[in-house]
Each structure stands twice: as C-alpha cells, then as structure tokens.
Amino acid sequence: MSLITSLARLEAVATGRAQPAATVRHRHLSQRPLVLVPLTTAGEAGAPLGALVGTDRDAPRLLVVPQPRDRDLRFAFLADLADIVLPYIEGYAEAVEAAERTETDPETGKRVKVEVELCADAPQLIVPSRAGIEFVRLLGRSMRFRRTAEQEPDTPYPAPPRVPLLGRWLTHYGERARVPGSALLLAATELLSRHWATGQSGLEDQHLGALLAWIDPPEGSSGAAAAREAELARDGDGQLLCPPAGPATDPAFDNKLLAPAIERYDRARTALAAAEDGLEADSRLGALTRAEEEIRGLVARVTLPTWDRVWRGLDLLRELPEGSRVEERWTRDRWSFTGHRDRVLAGEPPQPRRDDAVTAANKLAAREREQARLEAQEALDDPLVMAGRRLAGEAFAGEVTDVTMAYSEGKRPSPRPLVTVRTDDRPHLAERAKVYRSLGGRPQAAEFVGYADEDGERDADGAVVVLRIVDKMGRGKEPEEGSVPVKGDRVCFTLFEHEQRGGAKLPDPEDTPWTHGGPPGEPVTEAADPLTEEDVL
Amino acid sequence: MPPPRTTPQRAKALRHRLAELRGPDVPAKALDARALAALAANPGCSRRALLDGAGVNKAALASALGAPSAFGQSQFALTRGNAFEVRVKADGGAELLRLVREKLDPGAEPPERTYAPDLTASGPEGRTARTALALREAVEAGGWTLLDHPMLALDVAGSPAFLEPDAVVVHPDGSWTVVEIKSFPMLDGSADPAKVGAAARQAAVYVLALEEVAARLDPAPEVRHRVLLVCPKDFSNLPAASAVDIRKQRAVTARQLARLTRIEEIAAGLPEGTCFSPELPAEQLTAAVEAVPATYAPECLAACELAFHCRDRSRTAGAVTSLGRAVRAELGGLTTVEDVLAAARGESGDPDDPAVAALRRAAALRAEALAEAAESRSGELRGAACP
C-alpha cells in the first residue's frame, strides 16, 4: 500500500470519516445503469434464491425462487431475469455511429482501414460487491450452454427461449470485468473503495454497508461506529440490521426465517397437488400463494437495503467530476459491447468453457496493456494519484528555472532545447532515461541529461534536473509556439509512458505451435451440463 | 527440531492446567477445520494457540465477551454437504475408492470388494487407538480399505490435538491417502483457489499426524503426499476429484508446528486462577483474555472466532495493523495511528529517520494534490457561474 493511501486511511481513523483516495471519478458511470442485487442458496453452486434488478431506483423488480432446488422454478427465475436484462442490453444495440477500424485484409495481408459500426453507448451493469461479479460469471456459465426446445426438440429439460442468450451476455460482461479500467460491469464496493480510503482494512471494505458507513455516516455518528453497526448489529430476532450484500445470505436468516418459510411453501405445494376437487384446490392455491408471498417478502427484506446502498453509492460517486481520460476508456468498452453484439448477430456459438492457448495469451496481453494504460491515465487525470507516483520516484513536478536552445546534429538540425527543472521530488532517473509530460493531452518526450546542482548530486530536498526535449515541437527549425516550456512554468514529468504500444501479433489459433499443443482443431459445440436427478437432493 | 519429550508427570500436569483454563466441567473441543485454518493464518498468535491448545470453545467465549463471532452455518449448506459426503461414500466407498485409484494409483488392481472397518470406540483416545489398529490391519490384509472418519492425534505445541479427516484410504501396496470431501464446486475442472489452499493445509496436518502413526509400524507404510480432494462436479451433485500435491503445505506446517511456543510456557505466564469458562462474567473473561497477548490482523476475521474481540482491542490501542498488515510496510518503527499522524504532521519523530521523512513527504504531497484539486474544482464552478 502506498504511503499516501496509508496516510489517508489513518486520517480516516483519526477523523472518523473516509478520506479521498481520488479527486476525480476514474470510472465511467452510465446515465441509466442496470443494478442487480442477486442472492444465492448456501451450499449449492448456481442455485439463485432471488434478485432485485432494474434501472429505476424507486421501482426495482423482485425475482424470487421460492424453492431453489426446483429446476422449473429456477428456469422461471432465469427467464424473468432475461426478460428484464436482455431488453435493457438490446436497447443499446441499435443506436450506432460510424467508426474506423484497422483490419488485416485476408487477401493481401495488408493492414487496411475499414468502416464499421460502433454502438453510441453501452449498457452498464452494477452489482454490490466483488462476489456479485463472480456470481454474474457463474450465472453466465450455468446458462450459456443450455438448449432451448427450439434448438434441440429432444432435450430433456429445455431452457426457456432467451436464457442461453442471457448466459452469453453475462459471460461477456463477467469476462470484460477482468479488464483493468473497464466499466461494463462494476461492483459498488470496488468503485467506492477506489475513490475513498476508510479507517478499516481492505478486507473489511468488501462489506458494502460498512464501507458506505465510513464514507457517508449517518448524522451524529462516526464512521467507525456506523461501520461496526452495519457489520454486526442484529434485531431482537437475531437478524442483521444491515443484511450482507450477497450473493451469500446470513446463516441466521437462512436457519431462522428462510428455511421454515420454504418448508411451509413445500407443504402448501404438496397439499395443492393432493387436492381432490376444484374448491379444495382453490383454497390450497391461496395457501401456496401466501407461502410464496412470505418468501418474496423475506427476500425483499434482505435485498432492499443493499439496493438502496448501491444507488446511494452511485450518488456519491457522481458528485466527483469525471477524469478527463475516462471517456476514452469507455469508448473501449463500447467497442467490446459492439463486438459481442456482432458475434451474437453472426450466429457464433457461445463462449467455450476454456480459452484456447492463443485466445488466453491475447487476453492476457490486452489486460496487461490496459493495466499500464489505466495506471498512466489515472495519474495524469488526478493529482492525488500523481502524488503517489511522485513519492515513488516515478514522476516529478517542479518549476522550470532555465531553458537553453540547442539543436540536434546532422544535415537538418532539429530543435533539442535543454530545460532545467527544480523539483522537490526525488525521481529515480537512470542515465539517459526517457521522461514524458502531457502537452495538450499528448505525451511529449524528453531525455534526462543530468543533475545541475552545484556538486552534481541530488540533495535531500530534491534535485535540479536537466532535460532535453526531443519531440512534439513541429517540423521547423524553431519549435512551435507553446511546445517548449518557458522559465517559471510548473511542469510535471513522468518516468512511465503515457500511451501503450501494441504487442507482437500472436499466431492464429489454427497455427498454434507444437510447444502449445498444436492447433486446437475444429471448435466443438460445448455440451450442455447434464441435468440429472442427482441435481436435486 | 523435535519437541522435547514430555514425561507422563508433565503431561498430566499440563492436562490438569488446561482443564483449569477451560473451567470446571467444560469438555475440550477438538481441533476442527476452522482451528487448523486459524493456526495456519496466524501461527504466531499466543492467544489463539493457548485457547485452541486448551480446547476452549472460542465461539462460546466470544459470545460471553460480548463480541460474538460471525461464523455460522446455513442449514441448507449443512444438509447439502452431508448428503454429498454420504453419496461419495455410498456402497462401502466403492465410488470413492474408484476415484482414489483413478487419480492417484492407476497401476493398482481395481477394488473388487470394499472394506470399511468399524472405527467406533469411546472417547478420542479410544478412537485414535482404534484407527491405528485398523490402519495396521488394513496394511497387513492388503487390498483397498476405506477408513471413514478416522481419529488421529498430533502434538500441537506440547498438547495432544485430535483430528478427524473425512476419510483415509489404504492402497493395496500398503500406502495411505488422505481424502478431503468439500462442498464447494469444481467447475470445469477448477475450484476456488483460496478454498483449495485451505483444504490442502488442512490435509497437510492430517498427513503429519498419519506419518506419526506410520512411523510406529515396521516397516513404516508410505503416507502419500498427494491427497484426494472431492467436490461436487459443476452444478451437479456428482463427485469430481482432483489430486492435490501437499508437499509444500506439509513442509510449512511441520516447521510451523516445530516453532510454536509451547502451551506450557504460555500458560505459565498467566496469573493464578485464570479461567476462560463462558459462565464467568464478561469483565473477568476480558481480563483473562487480555492476559494472553494476541497478534491481531484483519485476516483473523475469516479464521478465528475471537477476531471481533481482538479487533476492538487492537483498534482501541490505535494499532495500525488493524488496518491491515501491509499498512505497516513503510512505517518503520511507528505502530500506532497517533504516532504516525503526529510524525506526518511534524509534531514528533526524528526527521532523520527515513520513515518519518517519507511520511512528511507523503503528507506534503497529499496536501498539495488535494489543494490543487480543490482549486481546479472551484475554478470550474466559477467558470460555470459566469459563462
């Protein structure tokens, strides 16, 4: 943890309130995000218990699986979820703008520009916590290989029509969430803890209620007390006042409230099935409906507080101005969304269970590139982040004390002005190190020439650094107006690059070399998970 | 580093002392999976070591202290977990033995008929003895044998701890395999690495305990260093198994056990009459718990029932580690929130101490950045006000 972040946390302890960890918002927030608060059944993978979902904070849709082990009820839940989420996603698929993309021409092998569509905006999913993102992936995995009756008339337990498609979209969102700086699928806890430092540990910050208590404590309460209350306070019935943000539920809730309610539901169902005439069936249906309503009430009771907190968190985040490079990263998200839209339209099969060697390597390379981009952009957007880089010796800020014009050698001498910067920072500059500053949003490079202090050494209070500017000064013999700093300017140079170079091109999957198992062969249609009687105990 | 040999007199004295610590008529609690996880997560904590070593029920103690633990198990998970284990061990363990052979010993003869000896006996000591006997007989008999919930004993910090693995399998060649049955899923061949890691550390303790049993036989049977982890497959209730190499965890655990401060020593440092019985008033219990030093870190919250109590204490003391072990990384000798902030503000601390100097630079850079941001925001607001 950087010392600046540590200090912020300690100040939070001392003041009883979270302290800023950022001065701008580093993630894009949609005007109309879809919030999803899912719950799952303990001990069982992929058995949802219910969810609150929607784009209107005042009108969440409540979906409940009254008996999570019942396959039909589970499918009904997923079908309902698809009916809410898919129209939201598809609502962004139509509005497009023209854009250019560089592609390799299959005939000539040359890189050519092609005109393509880019969705003008993209749908954004917000879940309460990191575990929520994992659950989105799990849901995606559990749905995308299912077969509908239309796809496979003989399939024993056909999935509702749109469920596999939802699985593919959730898989795409879950996968995109692994890309640093992406914003298609975000967790409220991660968003908040990126922007505020609390007086508790990072582990404790994963509790949405406690985290929010530090950032936005109720009137008259300290963050510490409010956080403790959020974590531990229970009512007379032993129920947490601030239920966990899910998808896992509190065991006390399961044992004391949910289990008896499900038992009543099961009994009511058995009774209904055993009804002997219409009249009896009517009254027993009423009992079943009441039992189901009771479970719905319980699920609502433990999801609504989280729902409200997610929206409250978004309010707080919106108060921060958006970082100037956030929009650029969101455009990458829009490309990602558009790409998946096109794959779905083209009738491509669902994402495989496991990436092949080339896909995995390409993803890793892309994510490393995005990580480096994110680190650079956050620092350039936010003086507080830059302060951390300066403390680490990876950047320095100071005042220009001298500018001497100089030129490169050669037939056509170009300007290579020497700029002297007096800084209180202590950059780790190696011989001839490259440094960069942002000039009108574009990086300008300079080369470290040496220290200009009297004894040629750095002292404890900083350094006098001589740099040679090497680019972005135009084509003429004299540098363009404003392209060279002047005496008295405040400047900030970084030792890290501002823009990322593309990596080497990997072979196509069909050319996977022998060291990596050779070509993976024709893509096979992934079989759906077998549905057996063993599923349900 | 073998622990010094304990004489029968000393062992008896220790047993007596630990019983006193638990309180009158409070039975000793076995070292369960959570206690083993807590041991792995914080081996240097004397408080945890003493309470676990004495068999104190830490959950009850935490409640009596007014800081109840947040651990609980949902009955849904419990039912499903038990049902899964029953299914895995069904038919005398036929399916389980098939998995052990497939994953660990494919060259061995397939199990023709399975043998699962009765291991019931009275008391942990009796069950341990019965298990040791069953293991010996299984080796002598040859073929495959399944030991369902055997009982093993291991010396932990000078006090015997009883352990109950889910199963141990004896192979036809006489070697032994630890089997762990867990309820988290193995999805497309992979499982939650944190949970697999915990299972591997737990299995390593069982392997060490089994090695002690093996060492008493001549020739000593091999205790395999690859254990079998059995989990539900994908979204089903069918078993999926994977061999897990636990050589690393075994080496680490062995060294940790060898380095533990002996419980006798910790107990000797306690005031006369110290007792952890949950029957006692909270005030008295708090004093008793305070008498044993703890090394709290947020990781304890996931592993130790007493963590909320220790956290409160750590926070009250202003310990920076209550914010995470990593926070201390660059703070040098400064350990409290107050000292760090005072040093950062320039009110205390030696400016030649690099930790203090770095803190002051960090504080200055932070203040500068926040001021810059505030200025640019107010500039924007003014700009917005007069277009």
Added chain:
Amino acid sequence: MSAPQATAAEAAFDPGAAAARATDAILRDTVEGPHRGVVVDSPPGAGKSTLVVRAALELAEAGRPLMVVAQTNAQVDDLVLRLAEKNPDLPVGRLHSSDADPYDKALDELPQVRTSAKAGELTGLPVVLSTAAKWAHVKVDEPWRHAIVDEAYQMRSDSLLAVAGLFERALFVGDPGQLDPFAIVGSEQWAGLSYDPSASAVTTLLAHNPELPQHRLPVSWRLPASAAPLVSDAFYPYTPFRSGTGHGDRRLTFAVPSDGSGPDRVIDEAAVSGWGLLELPRRHTPRTDPEAVRAVAAVVRRLLDRGGAATSERSPDPAPLTADRIAVGTAHRDQAAAVRAALAELGVTDVTVDTANRLQGREYDVTVVLHPLSGRPDATAFHLETGRLCVLASRHRHACIVVCRAGVDDLLDDYPSTEPVQLGTVVKFPDGWEANHAVLAHLTEHRVAWRP
C-alpha cells in the same frame, strides 16, 4: 556448521566427469536426437552459458541454421561476445530493436558480427541472436531448423507462443530456481491449463510434450563446497546438485588482520565458512534502513581495505579481491541506490550494487546481501519469493555475507504461508516461507553481532 567430512560417495564423485557426461548427453540429444525439444535444468553456475555456446557452435558446424532466443538485450550481447570469443570465424547476426542504443557497442568491433533491426538483412547467417520480444515481431516463410531458448524458465508461456512458429526444433536451457516470470494482472482463470499464458515457457512445453528428454547439469562450478548443499537443499530439494570443487579447493584470505569490529569479524567468519550473518539489533525500519545500509557499505569497504586474496582452481596463485569481484545485492531499487550513495561516501565507486532481478546470471567472488526481510514490519509475497532469495544467495564463488536485523524468524511466523492453490498446476518448489526459514537457520550458525 560441522567440519566437512568426505564420505565414500563424495570421494568417488568426480564432478568433471559427471558434468561432461551430462553435457555429452545433452549435445547428443540436441544434434542427433529424434525429439523436437530438449530441456536442460541448470542450477546456479553450472555452466549454462558454456553449454549454450557449445551447442550453438555444434549446430552451426552441422550446417543447421540456428536462431537463439534470450530474454534481455544484455543476455543476447553476452552470448554474442562468448560465441565470437570461441569461434572468431563464425558469422553471427545480432537482431536488435529500433530503440536508441539497442545493443552493446562492443559488438561493432567484431567484424564477423552483423547487426540489424531487420531480420531480412540477416538471412543466410549460420546463427542469429535476439531477444524473445524482438523475435516476436519477425515473420518468416521458412522456419529455422533449430533454436536455442536461453533462460527458458524466466520466459513466459505466451512469449514462447509468439516465437515458437519460427523454429522446427529447440534446446531449452534455464535455471528453475530463479525468479519466475510474472504478469501485472491476474491470470487465475487460466491456472491449471497446460498453456496458461502466465506460466513459464518450460511448464507449458513439458505439459504438451511430456516425452521430451529432460537433462540437468549436475555440478555448480560457481558455488563453493560450503554453499552448494544449502542452496541445493533450500531451493532445489527435488533436483539436487553438487559443488564442482571440494572444501579445500578455494581459499579466501586477508592480509590485514581483523580490528575486532562487526564487519571484520563477519568477513573472517565468511572467509572460513563461506557464510556470514551480520546481525543488527532488532528494529522495525523502512526499506532504506540507514544503519543496515551503512553496515553493508562498511563491510564492502573493509573487504577492499583488508587486502583480500582468493585462491581457487582457476587461479592457484592468490588473486587480489578487487572491487569488480564484489557485488552487493538488495531486494529493491531504492535500497540499491542508498547502498551506492553510502559506498560513494566511503570512496567506493566501482562495486556492483543491484537488485536480485539484475544480478540473475552474474558471478562474483564475494557478495554482500541486504536481507530482503531485514527490519521489515511485514513480509509480502514479493519478499518471500523463493527465487529472489535464491538469486541473492547463489552469486558467489567464495563467500556470501548477509546483513540483517534480528527478528526475521518471528516476522516469518507472523506472515504465514497461506497461498491459494490452483487445481491442476504443477507445484513449484519449495515454498518461499519455508526456504526463508531454512536459509535463516543456516545463517544463524554464522552470526556475528553488529559492533561498528
């Protein structure tokens, strides 16, 4: 440490013969064998570079066009220079990047070496060398007949994927005990896959081609008899190696007698036993602990001032212990910078001071190591990484002196090893926590308390 006793087995062990047998088998498999790949594990100082140069010359002699893949420009340049030294008549191509100063200027002095940033300009040369990063941008119609991949354990699987299409067969050489390659983002989702892009190139290669011959260079010519057993046990527990020299073969002496100070006493201890631990009082400090940094500098200063002389199988006459035969190793760059500054204050300027990453593959007579955990209030995975300690503890031919605050053993107890475990991955040994304890336990036997 107990006095060395030659057992019967040790007496019968002929390191030269064992190493020669291994090398012959490797070259036979490489030049004549039926397999597409050959893997060689090489512990520290076991003659990896010598092997690479020999294999390159034999392949060139056999008329097989050869490409050599190394991981850094410095490694590539080093191999070019060694090749040129062994066979000045062999035309060699050095493919380099288009950055400024892409290769060692010394190559320009060699007439048989052609340098270029374009692979096309080097076609037809018997041997072409470059970094994996540069090779990844090369496209060919006809693959090379053979490749040598150096430092293959420090190469990532995805990096091999990018270049493997360039060659038909390859010799992979590397040290499994040094620092692993790493990714700056999480790669858990591919853990357990045979082609996990963040795994080492060798892991992927062997997962897909388990039948490939695997060899091991069995003898470390660098590490003295005092160091090989510890390094082998702590870092290579399942693939042990031996020292090529016996306990009497190397001697480190000092003309100036000890003045009784901590630095002098630890120097004498290390001269006799090969190891020395200079222990500073227990204290939590920031990374650039001024006292520890000063202690490191003081030890180096005294090493130079006391007229050290090293006798070994290479030089039966005592060779003076000069500044270029000494190195200081640290975990962090700022520590290295602090040590350099402290040395400059003492008038020492030409002793190498660097981090473990940069000391990989280098060799000195005496090393002074600032223990990665010295004075730390916490221990992170970075500090516990096995490879880091292994690199620092295996650079020396005569002696290694470790400077450390007391209390690291307790620190280790507070920072247990609770690593997550991925199903299906091959476990890399040993555990960093355990290896740190093992090394510390050994060093404690050579402890000298700091008295300035």
